[in-house]
Amino acid sequence: MSVETSAKEATGTEDDVVLEVRDARVTFDMERGESRVLDDVNIEIRRGEVLGVVGESGSGKSMFADSLLNAVVDPGQFSGQVIYHPKDDEPIDIHSLSPSDLKEIRWEEISFMVQGAQSAFNPTMTIESHFWETLNEHDYDIQEGMERARQLLSDLYLDADLVLDSYPHELSGGMKQRALIALSLILEPSVLVMDEPTAALDLLMQRSIISLLHRLKEKYDLTLVFITHDLSLVSDIADRLGVMYAFEFIELGPTEEILHHPSHPYTRALLNSVPNLATVEEEMKPIPGSAPDPVDIPTGCSYHPRCPLADEKCLQEDPTMLPVDDEHEAACFYRDEARDELPLNYLTDES
Ligand code: SF4
Numbered sequence: 001m002s003v004e005t006s007a008k009e010a011t012g013t014e015d016d017v018v019l020e021v022r023d024a025r026v027t028f029d030m031e032r033g034e035s036r037v038l039d040d041v042n043i044e045i046r047r048g049e050v051l052g053v054v055g056e057s058g059s060g061k062s063m064f065a066d067s068l069l070n071a072v073v074d075p076g077q078f079s080g081q082v083i084y085h086p087k088d089d090e091p092i093d094i095h096s097l098s099p100s101d102l103k104e105i106r107w108e109e110i111s112f113m114v115q116g117a118q119s120a121f122n123p124t125m126t127i128e129s130h131f132w133e134t135l136n137e138h139d140y141d142i143q144e145g146m147e148r149a150r151q152l153l154s155d156l157y158l159d160a161d162l163v164l165d166s167y168p169h170e171l172s173g174g175m176k177q178r179a180l181i182a183l184s185l186i187l188e189p190s191v192l193v194m195d196e197p198t199a200a201l202d203l204l205m206q207r208s209i210i211s212l213l214h215r216l217k218e219k220y221d222l223t224l225v226f227i228t229h230d231l232s233l234v235s236d237i238a239d240r241l242g243v244m245y246a247f248e249f250i251e252l253g254p255t256e257e258i259l260h261h262p263s264h265p266y267t268r269a270l271l272n273s274v275p276n277l278a279t280v281e282e283e284m285k286p287i288p289g290s291a292p293d294p295v296d297i298p299t300g301c302s303y304h305p306r307c308p309l310a311d312e313k314c315l316q317e318d319p320t321m322l323p324v325d326d327e328h329e330a331a332c333f334y335r336d337e338a339r340d341e342l343p344l345n346y347l348t349d350e351s
Pocket of ligand 1: 303304331332334
């Protein structure tokens, strides 16, 4: 594939980076004022990793996913860059592509399972027709593509013949979701972005899909971006976790580090608010206060109205990402104090 890019010189490409997000911002003009739903996000997604993106609803997770694929809906205004680094080709600035080049990149390089995607199946078409149509639209060899479809379906523990012959309503939620994962991988993308891929499924099916995704990732050498409000679920599969608050990342690091040494007061509150194996329900603490209004994001540190450690500095200055440990960073002036003074309700030996 040959696509013009303006990003080539700006990237400083590293081999292990597959997607590079720079100063990504999304705004909507509203009667009440400008709504900022993605706030100068910078992050590098590494080739072959599973990046879990977590946060409360309304924290900007879905807008981050939309931005990765230039799928922000009108009248949203995107500024910044999302640079895709193919393995053996020049970098590509996703937001500078023509509609036809963008169509090529989507599915073939970076595939996207949007939230509530099960309803994306056309109820009047069999599952096979969905595969056929996708292959045909992208000029893929149909026979080869259908063989891959069968393999993917069977990798997902589905009876390929049965599923391909079915209409969407004839499949259970779990089967439909697995068929959709197979469909998103039909054109051999290297990155799969999933927005709440297990929502609306029962707990057992959620766990089963997580383990299947892990196998697929290994087998097909995929990079996964897994966006969810369910921190305990994504922790089982993610190599790194990025925590979003007020439309930006406020903590990022290896999953084990984030779970055992969360250093941003919001991450600690988030972890205390979710069920996990070691927490009895009475000990789960909802986070006091509410998520910020995108038209009126607090000045200084956006978490200060809800933060028990906030002081005058937090009201005045907006912290950037600051180091905690190797590969672990948090946007808080008081990372050590957070760890010392804000207990976790599921760990007793944090050090
Ligand atoms: S910078 Fe201040 S307000 Fe923000 S999270 Fe840290 S302690 Fe809390």
